[in-house]
Amino acid sequence: MSIDVSQFLDTFYEESFEGLDIMESELLELDVGAADQDSINTIFRAAHSIKGGSGTFGLNAVASFTHVLETLLDEMRDGKRNVTQPAVDLMLTSVDVLREMLNALKTGQDIDAEHAAEVQQQLERLLKGGEEPDNDVSGVDHTSLSDHPEVMVGSGWHIRFKPLSHLFKTGNDPVRLFEELSDLGTIQVKVNDSGLPSFADIDPEDCFLSWEIEYIGDADEAQIRDVFAWVDDDCELELTIIGGEQKATTVETVAVAPVAAPASKTTAPAAPAPVAKAAAVAAAQPKEAPPIAPPKTEEKSAVARKAAPPSTESGSIRVGIDKVDALINMVGELVITQSMLNQLGEDFTMDKVQRLQEGLAELEHHTRELQENVMRIRMLPISFAFNRFPRLVHDLSQKMGKNVELKLSGENTELDKTVMEKIGDPLVHLVRNALDHGIEKPEVRASLGKPAVATLHLNAYHQGGNIVIEISDDGAGLNTEKIKNKAIEKGLINAGDELSAEKVNELIFYPGFSTADQISDVSGRGVGMDVVKKNIKDLSGAIEVLSIPGKGSRFTIRLPLTLAILDGQLVRLGDQTYIVPLVSIIESLQIRKENVKSIASDSELYRLRDEYVPILRLHKVFNTKCDNKELINGLLVVVEGDGQLAGIFVDDLLGQQQVVIKSLESNFKRVDGLSGATILGDGTVALILDIPGLVKLSKERIKKRAAASAAA
Amino acid sequence: MDNGDISSETLIECEDSLDVSVLTDFKALLAQAAEQNMPVVLDGSRIERIDAAALQLIYSFFIHAKDAGFSVSWRAPSDTVCNAARLSGVTEAMGL
Incomplete structure (x- = not known):
């Protein structure tokens, strides 16, 4: 056993x-x-x-x-x-x-x-x-001592410890508490068995014993209570001072020799244990036990080795009880609906069709709710990712001789655990870069009239179906001129290229790009920002940078809340169903002839209010069949990807539904323009469109054709 | 946990861990031993961990044995058992 x-x-x-x-x-x-x-x-x-x-x-x-x-x-x-x-x-x-x-x-x-x-x-x-x-x-705050004159120092304490019957079931063990108490001084323990039932009647998982303890030592009331802190709600605990006069505690009176380290642990003063006289204590013939001195440090290394944990990651998640309760409620509702449908199916006749439809609608409603609640379980506050930064900023700013105040906000914004785990490293890169490149040294800041203490702000909030994380600082901002020169030097742009400041700033996301004059162990090797962008793109997210020279910079990351489920619009093209992520859709419309413009043999634009949107014929991109090749009166789904609009020409708009994303890469292979697949209710596979990828793919296809026709 | 009948006593060999999670079975074992109406010997040599719940049960068993007129004793109780009993103030009542 x-x-x-x-x-x-x-x-x-x-x-x-x-x-x-x-x-x-x-x-x-x-x-x-x-x-x-x-x-x-x-x-x-x-x-x-x-x-x-x-x-x-x-x-x-x-x-x-x-x-x-x-x-x-x-x-x-x-x-x-x-x-x-x-x-x-x-x-x-x-x-x-x-x-x-x-x-x-x-x-x-x-x-x-x-x-x-x-x-x-x-x-x-x-x-x-x-x-x-x-x-x-140092001005250490002693108020909690001096403000509580009732904190007593004497030769010891009389402790009455009466566990509630369920104490053992909470995993708490009085033996361990007594052991800890004996670490603080000498204890004499008497057991009270007045509540103990007969052996035949005893429930071994309930606690019936209580204890009277005489503690002799220097610990004050707070220290004694700390020992019992874990069982605070599971016991009655009374402390009475013994053998000492009651006087207001001052810092001087509590100044005793420091507690020795384990290696030099010595026996506590073996003062004779006074007999408890506290009338309030209802001890029923306690049985005496010899005083217990603090134990010697036991060598349990063999046991420690044996208890070493298996080399597996916990992979667990802590979930609030409200979330679990919501799930249980949902499952209950689902079971009721299922039994109602079962009953209906046993003697089904056509006059019950309406009830069947109602039941199915209810089933769908409950399933969706259950799905949403299950997804909530994976959602964690972003504070899990933010918590590492106070230490990082503290250490790095000390190392670099910079004064930085870290501000965190929106720490309770929730996102999927998987997304959280993957966004940690990119955030670290950005924070390190801000500290190394962005924020100036105090003397530089002083000469610029800026406050000596720089501010680095991490902020998170929800926007639509995304979580937005901002990393901003009030440092020097990006040096646009320097970036431009470096880009010319590296052949990324030509000297005569006219680029907006935003476009120039985006160059920092190119592989191997760094403007740091000196490579430090913090940053400057140019292996950071491209990896940051790649990691964020892998999470179906996007990053943009806004910088004002001399004022600071702000990196904004947009990420989907979850990677597992997607709200999608089902569209039909020939005999295939595709899914367009709802977050990408701006609007869907019927194509009107007067708004269609052809600018080249294979490029069509649609005038959407004040701007022109390229039309993307899916059947051409994927080389599949379609029912309708005529744009006029056809359907156009206007989408946005990577900040660019495009209109996807489809045969039909079907319903909207949440779909579970299945990876194409792990089940088949990566396909450009597609971000995954899903299985629909009828068992068919539907492909999920990768809107930014699709826009890029369409552009490349047009370029190739244009080049081919120019060559011809 | 094995229980071996020797002609004049009932021996209960306690395993290395005796805590609240195993006490229902352990109580059944003790009850079975009590029914023999023979001296009961608890072999505590292997006990590496014992908690207050287990001590309480054994303590109650000692009282029961006294009332029922049979004896209970320990064989080679480990240091863990002795320390835990001393810390809990049940050394004497448990014959340690």
Whole structure:
């Protein structure tokens, strides 16, 4: 009989990585010299959770490392230690080390023990050289201590811990809590079995015991309560001070020796445990147990190795309960509709056709709703992608000697998990470029009359069926002249070409294009922007740049919300059905003779209000059959792709529906002008048009014909 | 978890992990052993993990044995068992 803990490990890793992200972002926001107590508490709690979890899973290297970090944070939290920049930097490095350790454990690789030990030693050195609390020039916020005179310091605490019956089912284990408590000092535990049913009646998954604990040590109430923080809602917890006088806590009175690191852990003062006299405690003949001193660090490395997780990615997604509830409701509705249709089918007669149609309409409605709700499950806030930037900007701006304020907005804008994962790297490229090329050094900014602190703004919002992500800075902007010269030098344009500033700026997306005078390890090798554009195009997205010299630049990325499902307009051409993405369609119209203009043998334009739109005959592009070759009174679907309009000439407009996109590349091969395929309700395959690709294809075809006819 | 009958006692060999997820089966095993009305011996040498839920069940079994008039004892309880019992204040009641 054994329990497979690996099933919980993935959750532990996920939560730990989230905890590390929180630690990192809070550390970056800590104001050295005026650190916010709430932030320190948040960082402490994250470290505490990682320590607790890693201890539970026998990941002792992580637990041991986190313990030292936690001790440092604990001292900061108690006001015994100032929050200094070196300490913050070291803690940021510790976050990196923990991330590496957890990543290594997760993927079954060896931990870089040497690096971890080195950073752990630095932490221990910092702990040993602890600053005097009265030498407080940092202005650490002590208000939470001084504002709470009820926080007591004495020789110990009487703790009454009564778990609610469901505690075991939450996965919490009192033994682990007592173990943690014993880390803080000496404990004497008495069990209360008054609620324990007979062996025959006991439900082993319910908790019937409660405990009276005498704690002797230096921990204050908050520290004791922290131990029980995970079971806060699942127990009754009473703390009574023992053996000490009640007095207002000051920073000086709590100034005790720093908690030793695990390697040098010593037994806590073995003061005699006073007998509990708290009348409020209803202890029913508790049974005595010997006092427990803090345990020695146990060598469980063998267990730790054994508990190493399999080298698989979690690939999981955390979903809000509201989304799951919505799904369950939808499935319920679907089942009801299905049984209604079943019933109808059992003794179907023609007079029930209307009811059948109603039932089918209902089925369609519920299926669509279910589909929409399932898609919502994959949607995550873009903060998952944005969260890496505070650290990146912090590190890079320090390295480059620039003062940069990062502004994030629209972090709750949701997009598909797959899109999110793929957009991360392009965003990093753009941010690094902005820091390296765009934003000037403080002295340059000062000479230009700009604020010394530059602003880099990441913004996200929904627009139509797209998510728009903007990366803007108030730096120097793109140097149009320099780009133009570089493009001429590289033979991308001719010296005499008349190009608008926008067109020139777009040249930065050409492969190998970089105007950086010096190649740095941040950017300048010219391998960034073309890859950025390619990655975004692969996601069926687009990127554009707007730049004002001296004022800054803004990159705008447009991406579809999801890659799995598409709202499409079904169109017929001969015996084939094609799907035009609805987001690309501007309008559909019946062709009027007077609006059609032929400008060459094979080029036709349609006058749409004030502009001319090239007509694209699909049957010619794909070399297929069509019913109608006469434009007059035919149907034209006006679409937009890559900022250009085109009119697609089709035989018929069918319905609109959501289609599940199947990749042509993985099921067949890449075909120009098509972005994928789908299977329709009748089982036939319909091809999905790639509008920008189609426009390009049509242009190339016309060019080729023109060249051929010129040659003839 | 194996249960082997020796002429004068019932031996229960506890496996390496004894926690809330396996206690329904473990309780059935203990109940079966109790029905023998013979001394019960718990072999705790292999236990690497034990939680408070398991301690509670064994604690309740010790009380039941006392009332029913048969004895329960440990054979080679691991450090994990002893530590967990000491931390939970049940060392004496569980005969450790």
